[in-house]
């Protein structure tokens with residue numbers, strides 16, 4: 643068995659709203675091993691965001707355990723949790739979350755600023771490498787507003803990669819993109835998963851997007867109702883090549 647990146651054991655999350663108690667997660671358990679590409683699906687209100695916030699160390703469970711790369715997050719202080727998050731996880735969001743007045747290069751350098759041991763020269767080298775991995779070498783001086791939606795998401799992926807995290811956590815990362823651009827992003831993620839062995843956890847409500855991953859975990863009412871390996875993983879690169887030329891060049 644490979645290294646367990648996520649080890650989630652009977653996770654529960656309860657929200658108290660005045661006298662009302664909401665059981666958002668009702669005992670979730672699963673393991674994600676290094677190198678997996680997992681999608682988390684489920685309808686609105688099923689608990690995806692609540693789970694993602696816990697996986698991303700932005701929130702703590704009410705009950706149960708969560709081990710991120712072997713570390714039990716329950717035992718960490720706020721500062722330790724922030725450190726773990728910065729070192730282990732690269733986030734990619736639907737809305738890109740880029741700094742508007744800052745160049746592509748500086749946006750990617752940002753996660754490295756928290757580490758005072760990294761010199762500005764090394765920081766720039768690492769950022770350029772990450773930008774190369776997402777094929778944005780020729781856009782390093784551009785502002786986010788000077789990039790297309792797909793390029794902005796590739797920039798966000800470069801920023802997620804620059805710390806060499808053990809896992810990329812994506813929240814509806816293709817939600818704002820058209821089909822062709824979504825497939826380009828999925829093709830890039832498949833490449834990072836297959837060639838660089840990056841573990842990817844991708845939240846989506848689109849089955850079409852989930853079919854590019856190798857495993858799908860489905861939530862309903864705060865529980866896992868399905869956890870299936872995808873035997874016929876689609877290749878986003880092939881799907882892109884098969885798009886009509888007019889679509890592809892648009």
Ligand SMILES: Nc1ncnc2c1ncn2[C@@H]1O[C@H](COP(=O)(O)OP(=O)(O)OP(=O)(O)O)[C@@H](O)[C@H]1O
Pocket residue numbers: 657658659664665666684685686687688689690691692693
């Ligand atoms: N901070 C909170 N306080 C109270 N209830 C909450 C809070 N966050 C989430 N909930 C409740 O927990 C349940 C799960 O919500 P969650 O946002 O995780 O669902 P979701 O699957 O991400 O939905 P969507 O796809 O619409 O984003 C819902 O019933 C929601 O109302």
